[in-house]
Amino acid sequence: MEHQESTQQQDIAEPLIQQDEKRNITSEEGDGFRPRNTSQRGSLGVVWLSTAIAVWGSFLFGCCVIGLADSLLISYSDSYQEGSQSFTIRVFASIASIGAMIGAITSGHISDYIGRKGTMRMAAVFCIMGWLAICFTQGVWLLDIGRICTGYGIGIFSYVVPVFIAEIAPKDLRGGFTSLNEFMIQIGGSITFLLGPVLTWRMLALVGLIPSLMMLLGMFFVPESPRWLVMVGKQREFEATLQRLRGKDADISFEASEIQEYTKKLQQMPKTRILDLFQKRYLHSVIIGVGLMLFKQFGGLNAFTSYASAILELAGFASGKFGTVVIGLCQTPVTITAVVLMDRCGRRPLLLISLVGACLGTFLIGVAFCLKDHELVLNLIPKMVLAGILIYLWSFASGIGSASWVIMSEIFPLNIKGAAGSLAICANWFGSWSVAYTFNYLMNWSSWGTYFLFSAVSAAATLFVAKLVPETRRRTLEEIQAHMLSSNSHSHS
Secondary structure: OHHHHHHHHHHHOOOOEEEOOOOEEEEOOOOOOOOOOOHHHOOOHHHHHHHHHHOHHHHHHHHHHHHHHHHHHHHHHOOOOHHHHHHHHHHHHHHHHHHHHHHHHHHHHHHHHHHHHHHHHHHHHHHHHHHHHHHOOOOHHHHHHHHHHHHHHHHHHHHHHHHHHHHHOOHHHHHHHHHHHHHHHHHHHHHHHHHOOOOOHHHHHHHHHHHHHHHHHHHHHOOOOHHHHHHOOOHHHHHHHHHHHHOOOOOOHHHHHHHHHHHHHHHOOOOOOHHHHHOHHHHHHHHHHHHHHHHHHHOOHHHHHHHHHHHHHHHOOOOOHHHHHHHHHHHHHHHHHHHHHOOOOOHHHHHHHHHHHHHHHHHHHHHHHHHHHOOOOHHHHHHHHHHHHHHHHHHHHHOHHHHHHHHHHHHOOOOOHHHHHHHHHHHHHHHHHHHHHHHHHHHHHOHHHHHHHHHHHHHHHHHHHHHHOOEOOOOOHHHHHHHHHHHHHHHOO
């Protein structure tokens, strides 16, 4: 059995894909390799339209998890007496992540069963129910239920949106298209940050309804993922959809043949369960996908998105609203840079630069709170903290924020994509929940120690990327996934 699985992996890895000393995935033709197909010379109009509609799910992600969390948290905390406030705030700040974890666990199987389009429709319906519950709530229980519902929808979106975009985009532009996922997350968070000081939280919930409805209607104009159509045996729909995505004059014969041949070989392998992901042939992919998600979250992301106002007030600002407006204005331009550079510079350079910046940003905040505890240069503390937050968020948006979703959508073979993707997204939301729930405990323990801990995580993540994460730009999904299977086989032979 072991020999048979090894032979299947070797067949899938043809043509031979190698890895150079910089961990770039290369084919045997070298850097000058060009695919024999010309499918990417066609029109990209349908890809642009499909991506533009799909990333409304990412916009909802930003509204729910980044911007609205901070605004709701302020209003929510006013409803409690001092004795119970700490616990209820921690629960509320993390409850959307609990819903998202449930969504992440189910997202892969749902999208494999009903398709990427059907899964996005279902997630939009859950978000609509959640926003309505938040908007019209008269008590905290319905507010919590609303947050769980929107969290569940967001958990599904966080898997299916980048996977769908990666499966429809041409390889030379896949990184940029998939990076639009993170771009719209930041847009949603920034807009909600900016509207938070102006609108009530009930009105902000109504704002969240708009993209939910637009996405639900937009799905009527979006084609299904051609790779999913092949996986479920819908040959005629696959060819028509791929032609529609590449343009009516494009030659899709080579790309279609490559997708079909690779999928056929994968389907000959045994069905994969969640425990099978830890077998040696998949372990490298799983470590990368799950590791990037955990490092991203344990670096402190949810501390900034859920407690931005509280952090700034603790640093000495009279009100955290000014800082959140600055944060909202500054995040989007950096994310645009990541979208542009993802396919030009590659995933690895952006990841490494981003993580170094995140490490420095959180270290600066730690230094600021340490100085505050010792009552030194108190007039500089607010500026140092705001600068540290901006450095962290800029760095996050420029690399790890976008590239983690891109790589997660690329590295898993189609036969394990549902289970492995669910595991990676669940790890993401587990990290998000853990940071949101424990942040108050950590700050009570040591404000400066908390941020030095976040800084150490980012430093460790830099080493993780340098050692384990390959470059994937300008390679088809089939080439990347064949390489991952091949590297697992060789490393354990």
